[in-house]
Amino acid sequence: MSITKSQLKLITSLSQKKYRQKHQLFIAEGTKVVNELLESSLELEILFATENFETTVRKDKITFISETDLKKISSLKTPNKVLGIFKIPEQNKIIDTGLIIALDAINDPGNLGTIIRLCDWFGVKQLVCSNDTVDCYNQKVVQASMGSLTRISITYLDIETYVKNTSLPSFIADMDGENVYKISLPKEGVLIMGNEANGVSSKIKKVVSNTLSIPRFGENKVTESLNVATATAILLSEFNR
């Protein structure tokens, strides 16, 4: 079989957020990521796969295509057997329990993907993103999160309003904060990580209860700051250790 013109048009359009939102669909690629999504509660729209892709997916949900056609629709350098289109799940309501990560204007898809994996590793079940954070159904995020996307509840909202209304203590990371190694951290709370270039925005800083810092151990005073994903890794480790 081959890909129809309208399917090709749909796949191409899903690289843009506005069409993902219009169709409520997103793309995942490669055997590993697609299989994890198939095993999750996500609903499959359709799979495009080469003949050597082994699956128990219902026949009407899969279209077998040639390697050449897969290359045409893939955004990967080396396409790996399968491209799936999945339905975007409904956003869950945030429940004020446990440790919650909130992201303020994270731009880089790789950073968001890494942070989703970190949440999965450290048992963080809820991730809150500001409306100007990169879309978690962006293909690069989907690929970088490696299936962790299916296990974390991700909600886009206005962080300032959320922090004002939550009953949980809130934390941001900032150079002027308290040394994270010297204070005792609660089991529950909202940890807010800020934009790659500008950190947490000032309007959010105003409504936050606690400021943490990761001390610098080197002698040099030049290194500007840790990458947001590595800083998240260190802070999640401290909240959990």
Add this chain to the structure above:
Amino acid sequence: MSITKSQLKLITSLSQKKYRQKHQLFIAEGTKVVNELLESSLELEILFATENFETTVRKDKITFISETDLKKISSLKTPNKVLGIFKIPEQNKIIDTGLIIALDAINDPGNLGTIIRLCDWFGVKQLVCSNDTVDCYNQKVVQASMGSLTRISITYLDIETYVKNTSLPSFIADMDGENVYKISLPKEGVLIMGNEANGVSSKIKKVVSNTLSIPRFGENKVTESLNVATATAILLSEFNR
């Protein structure tokens, strides 16, 4: 002025490791990274800059070029005023003191760049790389390390031989290791981080004295492993806290 044909050929060739090694030169781009390199002990070969680049570099070391020419020689999406060619410094001999990071076959330039920044942040002065680790003078590494490259001594060598001969205790991160949060870590040692897909190679595992693990807190057993740069962040934090 404009760029000569031979300069253009040199710049293009430096995207390949074999020509960087032949000429003992590498490229850095953008005002921030280039200025940090200029302030370091690195030796400048030549700068190509647009007229609005402010610098005190000797006139015979700088060629002013048009935005159009800068675009031609740049590997960045949005070139930023300057491209510099610098001399690759001589490798330092490793001194068995302090905490040393050793990388076994790290492939991704972004990961190496992030790890170099982490070393800088945590005061790690020596980084040892296996001969099959990505070249630290690869342009993507230079850009990702954001100037930290100038403050860390990086040496390429055979890790197995190095670990066998060092007087320091050696550590690797592995799922089957001791819980890193429950043991006391020394101030000095060699922490070995492994390849993105395969971890630390078996021949190195055989000669290592300690194995650490970062426990997983989530309930899911699927997340394969932490990204090598985030795992390095957490372990460096534990060695220093």
